[in-house]
């Protein structure tokens with residue numbers, strides 16, 4: 073046995089918090105490099121236009137400006153993200169717009185100056201001659217017969233159109249006792265990390281390397297993109313990710329601005345820094361979530377689903393992003409729509425539509441907030457049509473035998489779908505919320521539930537099925553012990569708020585018989601981490617944690633071999649525990665792990681004859697199935713104010729199951745943050761566009777980010793169905809809060825509106841929507 077399970081499962085305080093909470097974190101903008109210059113971007117004021125000429129001579133004469141480059145000056149190839157499927161049309165996102173702009177805010181030139189103020193002054197002197205063109209700002213516009221093309225290569229402004237499930241469902245619908253429909257729409261949102269994007273790039277002669285510090289979730293993928301765009305070898309690019317103040321998916325794609333900054337640093341042979349400002353971040357960064365779903369479901373008289381027929385359209389903006397492509401939203405929505413329910417027949421069409429708006433990235437939850445909204449609305453509608461209780465209808469349809477192979481070809485590993493719903497309902501009943509709702513004649517109160525699963529730990533196989541040309545999946549970890557017994561774990565994951573320095577240390581500590589504070593987790597440096605795919609898709613606990621556990625286990629074996637030699641016994645007779653290697657058969661036979669480390673490096677003559685000096689081990693881990701599904705039920709009590717139309721959440725309960733919980737405190741924090749983002753999507757945040765393609769939210773006055781005053785106390789209860797095929801038994805959970813919240817809130821609001829005859833099926837639910845609905849009953 074290698075160590076005892078003592079740290080996995082414990083709420084170890086986050087190792088990163090002392091520095092982050094006392095202002096001692098080091099984010100990109102904290103990095104000071106002698107002689108560093110500042111960059112800023114000339115951006116298109118128009119959403120669609122030809123560029124006739126770019127004149128930067130006035131920019132270059134501004135005091136403090138050192139250089140200004142247009143696309144022609146830099147001469148870079150753009151980023152082309154590929155899906156290897158015929159239904160996808162590849163397009164290129166140029167690093168700077170050359171002959172055409174496709175969204176308001178698109179970068180046209182980069183200005184480099186002594187300081188950010190001079191760079192901003194420089195921007196104002198740029199003269200760009202545009203010929204405004206026709207534009208499309210909605211799915212409807214983009215698909216119109218006479219619509220202008222966002223890219224000449226695209227037919228009908230469609231990056232991707234798939235028909236992945238094509239059961240002949242029409243006969244089922246014709247014969248079904250109950251058919252319900254939903255036309256669900258969700259708005260465009262900004263992931264809005266606290267720290268905007270940014271980078272600092274410089275060429276280092278000594279290492280023959282471009283070194284780029286960047287706020288990113290995917291350092292190795294940034295390296296590949298930089299090397300390809302700049303004509304360098306991968307070895308000549310080092311990407312370092314310092315502390316990152318959130319990403320939420322926005323930073324798991326590669327930005328064109330960062331490549332332009334690196335190109336400028338190469339040209340000038342000076343360090344160049346760019347920090348996105350909040351306004352740029354709001355409208356010219358990567359957005360997400362704008363979708364329209366037309367879905368019908370056939371039910372039998374008992375409320376069992378017979379078939380599902382879905383048409384899914386995603387407005388993905390002007391460009392396909394590297395490496396995930398513009399296909400990520402429609403492909404995930406179509407593949408995972410059935411969710412926690414047993415759907416025997418399924419037809420889906422899904423497409424990614426180009427519009428003259430900022431491109432989209434896979435924002436936390438990626439399409440699952442929307443598909444859960446769809447399924448949960450369908451459950452409620454069917455129940456209403458059939459005169460059944462909506463929770464009863466859910467229970468009749470929940471997947472209840474595992475593993476379950478869905479109509480979508482996905483294998484669902486065991487979870488607690490029914491138990492989480494039962495428990496959530498039971499708690500809200502015991503607390504008297506149903507009585508309050510039914511008894512308070514002078515108040516408008518509703519209760520909403522959302523049952524869902526979260527596919528996590530996508531391995532190589534799952535991404536290969538999506539037919540990405542760059543296929544993420546596995547992770548590699550190396551665990552090294554130094555001569556003093558200290559441990560460094562490298563991981564290819566790249567935390568940006570998730571607390572991996574703590575949780576991955578807990579996993580290693582258990583294997584090595586050490587305390588987590590003896591383990592340092594090193595991530596986010598392509599020269600120091602062997603290889604990895606970064607942090608997204610709630611993969612780090614399941615896949616990164618698996619690699620860490622395997623590598624630590626290998627190192628533990630090596631330590632036991634040396635200890636056994638020193639203690640004159642067999643390695644099987646050695647336990648690693650609390651810093652010691654102990655003989656099982658003799659309480660007095662023990663040697664400190666630190667002494668084993670010292671022998672391994674400094675007194676190698678004491679090692680067993682066939683053992684090399686040093687203490688390190690490496691391992692790779694991948695998930696070779698469809699992934700692992702965590703699950704949850706959210707229960708919400710909402711009260712509507714009939715005078716203002718405001719929605720106030722009185723109670724928020726999450727009953728969730730992410731398998732073995734490595735660190736309950738961190739998991740609870742993830743759930744709470746996720747729910748807050750989900751509530752933001754349900755009730756507040758929206759990036760709108762006017763008819764000219766101008767974003768209507770240019771500051772945080774217009775983009776309504778909820779504060780602590782709007783977010784209720786979030787109560788969390790855990791169930792635990794260990795995953796059979798991850799090394800730790802953990803399933804991922806980093807997106808679940810965001811996935812379940814919009815549906816639970818929308819269901820609660822619709823429940824409150826039950827006497828009005830109005831059902832809402834769009835988010836955000838604004839006070840206007842609520843007031844209009846309430847007026848129907850007056």
Ligand code: MCN
Nearest residue numbers: 318319320569575609610611612613734735802804805806
């Ligand atoms: N964890 C655990 N036990 C489990 C599962 C997870 O203790 N059974 C811990 C993990 O060890 C990790 C955290 O919970 O410390 C989240 O783990 P996981 O579900 O594996 O997700 P990732 O670490 O891969 O994070 C990605 C996920 C995604 S996809 C987005 S988007 C997201 C998120 O996490 N963006 C975030 N959480 C975020 N949190 C912050 N603060 N900032 C972001 O940008």
